[in-house]
Amino acid sequence: MRNIGYIAIGALVALAVMVARPRTLDTILQSRVLGEAALPRFADGTEKQNRTPEPQDLVKLFPDVVVRQWTPDTPAVAITFDDGPDNTYTPKILDILARHGVRATFFLIGQAAEKHPEVVARIVNEGHAIGNHTYFHSNMSRMAPWQVLLDLRKAQGVFKRLVGQAPAVVRPPYGALDPPAVEAVGREGFKVVLWTIDSLDWWGLPKEQIIKNVVPALKSGAIVLHHSSGGPEEDLTGTLEALPEIVRTLKDQGYRFLTVPEVLDEIARQGKALKRPVSAPVPAPAAPPGPGPGSPAPRSPTPTPTPAPSSPAPAPVPAPAPTPGPTPPEAAAPGPAPSPGVSPGQAPPIA
Numbered sequence: 001m002r003n004i005g006y007i008a009i010g011a012l013v014a015l016a017v018m019v020a021r022p023r024t025l026d027t028i029l030q031s032r033v034l035g036e037a038a039l040p041r042f043a044d045g046t047e048k049q050n051r052t053p054e055p056q057d058l059v060k061l062f063p064d065v066v067v068r069q070w071t072p073d074t075p076a077v078a079i080t081f082d083d084g085p086d087n088t089y090t091p092k093i094l095d096i097l098a099r100h101g102v103r104a105t106f107f108l109i110g111q112a113a114e115k116h117p118e119v120v121a122r123i124v125n126e127g128h129a130i131g132n133h134t135y136f137h138s139n140m141s142r143m144a145p146w147q148v149l150l151d152l153r154k155a156q157g158v159f160k161r162l163v164g165q166a167p168a169v170v171r172p173p174y175g176a177l178d179p180p181a182v183e184a185v186g187r188e189g190f191k192v193v194l195w196t197i198d199s200l201d202w203w204g205l206p207k208e209q210i211i212k213n214v215v216p217a218l219k220s221g222a223i224v225l226h227h228s229s230g231g232p233e234e235d236l237t238g239t240l241e242a243l244p245e246i247v248r249t250l251k252d253q254g255y256r257f258l259t260v261p262e263v264l265d266e267i268a269r270q271g272k273a274l275k276r277p278v279s280a281p282v283p284a285p286a287a288p289p290g291p292g293p294g295s296p297a298p299r300s301p302t303p304t305p306t307p308a309p310s311s312p313a314p315a316p317v318p319a320p321a322p323t324p325g326p327t328p329p330e331a332a333a334p335g336p337a338p339s340p341g342v343s344p345g346q347a348p349p350i351a
């Protein structure tokens with residue numbers, strides 16, 4: 001009888017460890033034995049609760065896997081949108097991009113893609129690229145590597161089914177990913193794509209603030225982060241209003257717009273194969289393809305990293321903090337204030 005009691009206590013302790021500290025079991029459970037039941041589902045809270053300064057520079061640790069910016073041959077940027085698709089903002093963003101003839105990359109949540117297959121099809125049909133933003137918008141830094149892979153594979157399955165594509169690029173929700181997970185993701189054949197400039201639009205910022213966060217920091221080789229969807233309380237009107245102006249500014253300055261897979265191709269063509277830290281100063285680009293006389297030249301990357309104008313600026317004014325409820329992915333909610341901008345060449349805040 002006593003033995004049974006000990007066994008029961010042991011089983012309970014093992015269960016508690018499994019739930020609370022999944023990584024401690026990682027060396028034992030390098031399998032999918034727990035199946036999808038072991039994946040956390042939207043349990044990781046809001047952007048603000050999750051963003052913490054990046055403890056390690058993942059680009060330096062994993063130069064073959066992690067990309068934050070690149071060194072284009074001629075001035076170029078990559079515009080990216082996280083957290084879609086939805087039926088509210090994503091189609092409007094697609095309209096704006098179509099009107100301006102610009103292609104971008106959408107890091108999609110698998111679960112959301114299942115809900116809006118027609119929007120995913122539209123993204124692909126209109127020439128944009130898709131990336132994997134996990135199935136559950138999970139915080140990978142709190143997951144064991146096997147859980148991370150399980151989640152990413154589940155999302156890959158959705159994308160394959162919907163549009164016949166399994167994207168090779170991953171953006172971790174909240175930008176949160178730790179070295180063991182990067183290693184696992186890299187072994188799986190993914191590249192991890194972070195960003196150079198954060199529009200901070202997930203705060204529900206007005207157009208002016210979003211423009212202020214992005215435009216002064218623009219430089220060749222920048223990967224710009226926006227959102228194309230949010231939770232019920234997340235208002236991305238500012239993104240819709242700011243986007244045309246950001247695109248116009250970039251066009252006036254002669255920038256090309258690359259999708260993230262095109263960025264990776266360009267890096268591969270340059271023979272750099274992500275070998276050197278992409279945060280290193282970039283050489284002066286060739287002449288831009290076509291800014292007219294009088295129009296400002298593209299911001300040449302300078303030998304010294306340009307401090308982001310938004311860095312010392314006051315923090316963006318967040319929308320009035322909504323009551324925390326069932327947390328939408330990356331919705332504005334109370335939490336520690338984020339840093340206002342991202343210095344190119346400097347580690348952006350983990351998102």
Ligand SMILES: [Zn+2]
Pocket residue numbers: 082083133137172173174329330
């Ligand atoms: Zn996200």
